[in-house]
Each structure stands twice: as structure tokens, then as C-alpha cells.
Amino acid sequence: MAHHALVVGCDAYPSMSNADLAGAVGDALAVQDWLVGPGGVPAGNVVLLASPAAHSASVAAGTRVTGEASRLAFAREVGRLAGLTDVGHADRLYVYFAGHGCGTDPVNAALSDDALVFSGFSEDDPSAHAIALRDLLAQLDQARFGEVVMFLDACRDFPYGRPFRPGGLRFDSAAGRGVPPRLYRLQSTLPGRRTYGGAFTAALLAGLAGAGAAKEFDERADRPYVVRWSTLTAYLESEMRNQEPFVSGRGDLVLADFADGTFGEVELTVSVAPVAGDSGDGLEMAVTYRDPSSFEEPRLKRPGPAPARFRVPPRRHRVTARTPSTWGHSAVDAYADTAVAVTLSRTLPDVVSGDRDPGSAPAVITTDDPAAAIMVTTPGGGTLMRGAGSVAGTLADGLYTVTVTDALGWRHREVLDVHEGSGGEVTLDLPNPPGGAERDGPLRWVGPAAAFVSSTPLFARPTEPGRPGRFVCVATDRFRATGRTAGGALTELRVESVADRWWWVAAPPEAQWLEVRFGDHRLELPAAPGLRATIELAATGLLVMYFDRAHLEDQASLVFVERAQRLMSAGRLDAADVVLGADRRRTALDGVLLGAHTPLRRLGRTAVAPGNRPYLLPGNQWGVLLDRPPHPDDR
Structure with a gap:
């Protein structure tokens, strides 16, 4: 293996008043120490760019610093790493950045790009010392590494008063480079938010x-x-x-x-909820866990009364409690001092029935959200069950991890304890997407855009002969729209109000692309017959989704398609796979949104000109482009 790393720490911002930082260089040095130690990156393969300020950590003598944390030095190193030919699918590239970050449009947050801000940044020429995160991702997508892991410890609200467009990075065609690397991205905060005093890097290293x-x-x-x-x-x-933090990766x-x-032992405190009327006499509590050095699971016992405290190695534990007439069990991940409660029941473990193998039992995971992404995995990460809403099956006696991703993109992790005699169950109540709690039925589980197109008869009607055939719904009135044919001809499109906040655009059938302008921002969407596109300027950014007209009245289908697109925009790619995979009759997912219907199938990456593919809207694989001049290959 030939792992590589690019590490940047930028404390010095001499052209901006009171903008210097104190901890970015120190954080970069600490990350470099991890990389050349446990991270397994050869010291000669680590590039360190550092710009210290007056109160920065000192760089130890002998530390190899390649250059300053400047935009030019960073761009050169990214280009060099993306062009390496002696790396392959077994190799990994780490990219770490600590310094300022900002949005490129503080006036219109939803239309703003993320940018990394380098030493030299100034109000007079901001573009010269900033790099759009979108351009960085596009460049890294060309690399021959198997994996690219990015840790970005930067505010996303650096105070800058007016919109600007960062300078781009060199782009070379990736033709012939094979499969792009798997990209994993971890940012210290969400758009428009700020980080505090290196806390993210400290937690990362911990x-x-x-x-x-x-x-x-x-x-x-x-x-x-x-x-x-x-x-x-x-x-x-x-x-x-x-x-x-923002997380993205598949x-x-x-x-x-x-x-x-x-790691040293931790304390596990076991409490017991007895059955009403039961005295609790004869209570016995036990903790078992896996030990690779032993043929049998260690078993620690304590008599009552509860609570009882056990010293255990940090790992997953099964906890049981029983009296002569009651019994209960639970499971817990105890990687720090932890408490667990066991509820007793008069239902004692069953004998294994003849319809399943000895040592197995039913497992059920239930949520109130029909499109919640559910994955059941082994301690080694292998997936045993997956589905949306609820899943059920038979698993071997043991402890498993349940990961549920909700409509907001948050992950809920629970331990599933499957006991041979009683099975295992996890039940979760999950939050609604924005505005969902105000609606009834399946539409409780979709966002405003999907609810709007589903409830507006205009968008569900078939296209009439001779009438415009492509519709776009926009949640703002400050825009104008044009249509572009395959030959490049542009046509101004009609914009009409449909309902509060929502406007619609209709394009003629010959239009291949729709262009929507919000002031100086330009957004391009590929058009396809039978599709309805929505553009929502949400608090977390620009959210663009497509819906098949033929399925707008099928609210169950709408929930799955909307949720997958929402999760992809939030960086939850694995969860999006699960949601669409739960309903293969309607859609399937393989890196991009593909459809069981021709209109959706046309919106894969193949519908986008090769020169434009690196500039797809982040988190969106439907050919949406933003804030750049037309590429020659568009024509």
C-alpha cells in the first residue's frame, strides 16, 4: 500500500482584520502525528502546508513543511496527488484542512458554495485565495486512489459581506482512469455554522x-x-x-x-424494573461478553438487590436478570462507564420451536416512519438485514447493531439482543421532515416540495399535445427561467404563481435543459418528458428533486423517492441505497438515481456532458449544475 496525505493548517490571515487563528497549525501537526503513526502513512508521503500566526503552536525543528497554507500551494499539491499513477484501489489519500471556511454568498445562503479560505484572503480579491469545496471534490474524483478521506475543521460562516466566486482548480478529463475513488467527507459543522477552538479536531483525534x-x-x-x-x-x-458535523460517504x-x-475496564451499572407485586426475592443478575481468548463467554454474576455494579472490559454486553418466577434481558455497548435497565416479565424464555434452527430466534425492528432506512449489522460490519420502515427476520442468538436513519438524516444506533428463547425487538419513534407533522397520511413523511407537487392537480395531469411538457416548481419568486434546446437555442419561459411561496415554469417539449437564474446564480436542470422537478431554497442549501408524473398520486411511492433524494443531499448515501432498494418496483440506486421508468432513467450521469459531470450539485446526481459558464461540451 502507498497511502498519502495532504495536511493544511492556516492560522495567518494578514489581509483581514482580527481574522488570525491560534490553533489550526497545532491541530494540523497533531493530525500529521496520527497519520505517520497509527494512520499508517509513510512520513515521506505526508505533505504539510502551514501558515502560523503570532499565537500559533511552534513547528518543531526537523518537521518537514512543504510550503505555506496558500491557495496556490494547495492547488498544486491537489493536482499532483490527483495525477499520481503509482497508486491504486488499495491506497488511501487523507486530506485534512484546519482554518477558515465560508459560504460564497452570505446574502443567499441556500445558493452558497462552501469554500476553504487560505492565507492571503482579502476583501479586495477574495477569489484569489479561496477554493470552492465543489471544485476540490471534482479534482479528487479524478484520482487513482481507492479511497479519499477528508477531515475539514473549518467554520462555514467566515464573516464576509458580499457574494464572490472562488477560483477553480485545474480539471483534466478522467477518461481511462477507471472507477473513481470512494470519497468519505467529514466536516466540522453544517452550512452557515461555526466551529469552536479546535474542539472538532480534538474529538476527531480522540x-x-x-x-x-x-x-x-x-x-x-x-x-x-x-x-x-x-x-x-x-x-x-x-x-x-x-x-x-456533516458526514458523507458510501x-x-x-x-x-x-x-x-x-483499554481499561469500565463500570456497568445494572438496575432492574420488577414485575408489580413481585417481591424480588432471589434476584440474580448476570453479565456476559465475548472473549476471543476463551472457549466460553465469561459470565459475571451478582445477587440482588439492584442496582449492581460490574467491572467489565469495554465492548458489547448481554445483561440478564431473573427471580424464581420472572426473567428479563437487555444488551448494551459499554465503551465507557454505562448504566442499563432490565425489565422483568413473568414470560420465561420459550423452548425453540420446530420452525426455526436451534440457536436462532425472530428479530423485529419497527419504526413509525415508513421510509426510515434500517440496517442490522454484525460487530464486524456485515449487513444481515436491511429495509425501510420496519424489518423482520430470523437471526442467530447474539448481539447486533441496528442503525436507523431518519428523515432529517440523523442516525440512531441501538443494540439488538436476539435471545434464543425470546427473540429480539427494537422500536423507535422518529421525527418528521420539515412541515410533516402538519399533514396526514404518508405525506407526513415527506418535505414541503413533495407534498406540494403531490397535492397540486396541475402537476399530475398528462401533458397535452402542443402544450409545454416540462414543469419546474420553485419555492421563491425571485428568479427567471429559460429553456435550451440541444442546438443551444434559448427561449424565455413563462413563470406563474401556483400557491403561496410556490411558482411554476413550463418549458416546450423541444427544450433539453432548463436554466433558472437567481440573481447572479445560474442553475441548470436536464429536462425529460413526464418529470416534475422542484427547487427548494432550504436553510441547509439548495435542494433539487425530481418526481415521475405518473406516480405523483401514489403517495407511498412518493415517500420513498423523495426520501432517497433528501438523504443523498444530506450525504447519507448508504441510507439512500436502503430506501430505494426497499421498493425495487419503482426505483433502484447504483451510485446515481436510476428509475424503473424512462424519464427518471434519463437523468443518470450519462445525460450530463462529460465536461460538466464534476460540477453536479453536491449531493445530487440528477445533472444539476450551478454557478459556472456553459461548458463547450454542452452544445
């Missing part, structure tokens, strides 16, 4: 060092304590809720591992 639930115990591994992308990001989301990967015995 997680990479195996703190708390950033790790999990995998008994099959030689070094059984494993930090995976999924566990690290879940840990950071839990630890940094005040900043709300699949999982191992970032660090540790030998058994690396």
Missing part, C-alpha cells in the same frame, strides 16, 4: 485513538478493537451535537485498530 464508542469490539479481528468510519462519525455526531472502512487489553 476518536481515532479509540475513545468511547468511536471503536467497537470485533472478536474475529487479530486486533479486535476497531475504529471504523461508521463508528467514528457516529461518535463525533454524539460528542459534537452543538456543532452538528460504505465503511477501517481507520485504526488496537490489541485486546489496550
Whole structure:
């Protein structure tokens, strides 16, 4: 393997008043130490760009600093790394940035791009010292690495008063480079939010060092304590809720591992909820867990009364409690001092019935959200069950991880305890998407755009002969629209009000692209017969979705299609896979949104000119382009 890393720490912003930072260089040095240590990156493959300020951490003598944290130095290194030919699918590239970040349009947050801000940034020429995150992702998408892992510790609200367009990066055609790398991105906060004093990098390094639930115990591994992308990001989301980190990536990967015995014991406190009227006499509590060095699971016992405290190794534990006439069990991930409650019942474990294998039992995961993405995995990360809304099946006696992604993109992780005698069950009540609680039926589980097109008869009607055939719904009145044919001819389109906040645009059948302008911003959408597109300027950014006219009245279908697009925009790609995979009759997902119907199928990447594909709207694979001149290949 030939892992590489690009590490940037920028404290110095001499052209801006009171803009210097104090911790970015120190954070970059700490990340570099992790990379050349547990991260497994050869020291010679780490590029460090640093611009210290007056109060920055000192760079130790002998530390190899490639250059300043300037836009030019960064662009050169990104281009070099993207062009390496001696790396392949087994190699990984890390990119770390600590410094200022901003949106490119503080006036219209929904139309703003993320930008990384480098030393030299000034109000006189902001474009010269900033790089749009979109351009960086497009450049890295050309690399031959198998995986690209990005950690970005930067505010997304650097105070800058007027809109600007960052300078781009060199773009070379990726033809012949094979499959693009899998891209994993972790940003310290959501758009428009700020970070605080290096707390994100501190939590990141703690997680990479195996703190708390950033790790999990995998008994099959030689070094059984494993930090995976999924566990690290879940840990950071839990630890940094005040900043709300942004996570994007499909699949999982191992970032660090540790030998058994690396981490000290933790305290597990067991309480018991008895059955009404039961005295609790004869109460016995037990904790069992997996130990790769033992043929049998260690079993720790305590007599009542509860609560009882156990010293246990950090990992997943099964907890049981019983009296002569009652019994109960639970499971818990105890990677730090933890408490668990066991509810007793007079229903004792059943004998295994003849309709399932000995050692197996039914497992049921239920939510009130029909499109919630559910995954049931082993401690090693293997997927055993997946589905939307609710799933049921038969699993071997044991402990499993249930991950449920809700309509807001938040992940809920629970331990599923499948006991041979009683099975296992997890039940969750989940939040509605924006405005959903005000609606009835399936539309409670979609956002404003899908609810609007579903409830507006105009958009469900078939296109009449000789009438405009492409419709776009826009949730603002400050725009104008044109249509463009395959030959490049432009036609101004009619804009009409439909309802409060919503306007519609109709384009003639010959239009291949719709162009919507919001002031100086230009948005391009590919057109296809029978589709209805929506453009929503949401608080978290521009949200564009497509719906098949033939299915607008099928609210159950609408929930799945809308949710998948919402999850993709939120960076929850695995969850989007699960949602669409739960209803293959309507749609399927394979990196892009594909449809069982011709209109949706036309909106895959093949519908977009090759020169434009790197500039798809982030989180959106439907050929939406933003804020750049037309590419020659468009014509």
C-alpha cells in the first residue's frame, strides 16, 4: 500500500482584520502525528502546508513543511496527488484542512458554495485565495486512489459581506482512469455554522485513538478493537451535537485498530424494573461478553438487590436478570462507564420451536416512519438485514447493531439482543421532515416540495399535445427561467404563481435543459418528458428533486423517492441505497438515481456532458449544475 496525505493548517490571515487563528497549525501537526503513526502513512508521503500566526503552536525543528497554507500551494499539491499513477484501489489519500471556511454568498445562503479560505484572503480579491469545496471534490474524483478521506475543521460562516466566486482548480478529463475513488467527507459543522477552538479536531483525534464508542469490539479481528468510519462519525455526531458535523460517504472502512487489553475496564451499572407485586426475592443478575481468548463467554454474576455494579472490559454486553418466577434481558455497548435497565416479565424464555434452527430466534425492528432506512449489522460490519420502515427476520442468538436513519438524516444506533428463547425487538419513534407533522397520511413523511407537487392537480395531469411538457416548481419568486434546446437555442419561459411561496415554469417539449437564474446564480436542470422537478431554497442549501408524473398520486411511492433524494443531499448515501432498494418496483440506486421508468432513467450521469459531470450539485446526481459558464461540451 502507498497511502498519502495532504495536511493544511492556516492560522495567518494578514489581509483581514482580527481574522488570525491560534490553533489550526497545532491541530494540523497533531493530525500529521496520527497519520505517520497509527494512520499508517509513510512520513515521506505526508505533505504539510502551514501558515502560523503570532499565537500559533511552534513547528518543531526537523518537521518537514512543504510550503505555506496558500491557495496556490494547495492547488498544486491537489493536482499532483490527483495525477499520481503509482497508486491504486488499495491506497488511501487523507486530506485534512484546519482554518477558515465560508459560504460564497452570505446574502443567499441556500445558493452558497462552501469554500476553504487560505492565507492571503482579502476583501479586495477574495477569489484569489479561496477554493470552492465543489471544485476540490471534482479534482479528487479524478484520482487513482481507492479511497479519499477528508477531515475539514473549518467554520462555514467566515464573516464576509458580499457574494464572490472562488477560483477553480485545474480539471483534466478522467477518461481511462477507471472507477473513481470512494470519497468519505467529514466536516466540522453544517452550512452557515461555526466551529469552536479546535474542539472538532480534538474529538476527531480522540476518536481515532479509540475513545468511547468511536471503536467497537470485533472478536474475529487479530486486533479486535476497531475504529471504523461508521463508528467514528457516529461518535463525533454524539460528542459534537452543538456543532452538528456533516458526514458523507458510501460504505465503511477501517481507520485504526488496537490489541485486546489496550483499554481499561469500565463500570456497568445494572438496575432492574420488577414485575408489580413481585417481591424480588432471589434476584440474580448476570453479565456476559465475548472473549476471543476463551472457549466460553465469561459470565459475571451478582445477587440482588439492584442496582449492581460490574467491572467489565469495554465492548458489547448481554445483561440478564431473573427471580424464581420472572426473567428479563437487555444488551448494551459499554465503551465507557454505562448504566442499563432490565425489565422483568413473568414470560420465561420459550423452548425453540420446530420452525426455526436451534440457536436462532425472530428479530423485529419497527419504526413509525415508513421510509426510515434500517440496517442490522454484525460487530464486524456485515449487513444481515436491511429495509425501510420496519424489518423482520430470523437471526442467530447474539448481539447486533441496528442503525436507523431518519428523515432529517440523523442516525440512531441501538443494540439488538436476539435471545434464543425470546427473540429480539427494537422500536423507535422518529421525527418528521420539515412541515410533516402538519399533514396526514404518508405525506407526513415527506418535505414541503413533495407534498406540494403531490397535492397540486396541475402537476399530475398528462401533458397535452402542443402544450409545454416540462414543469419546474420553485419555492421563491425571485428568479427567471429559460429553456435550451440541444442546438443551444434559448427561449424565455413563462413563470406563474401556483400557491403561496410556490411558482411554476413550463418549458416546450423541444427544450433539453432548463436554466433558472437567481440573481447572479445560474442553475441548470436536464429536462425529460413526464418529470416534475422542484427547487427548494432550504436553510441547509439548495435542494433539487425530481418526481415521475405518473406516480405523483401514489403517495407511498412518493415517500420513498423523495426520501432517497433528501438523504443523498444530506450525504447519507448508504441510507439512500436502503430506501430505494426497499421498493425495487419503482426505483433502484447504483451510485446515481436510476428509475424503473424512462424519464427518471434519463437523468443518470450519462445525460450530463462529460465536461460538466464534476460540477453536479453536491449531493445530487440528477445533472444539476450551478454557478459556472456553459461548458463547450454542452452544445
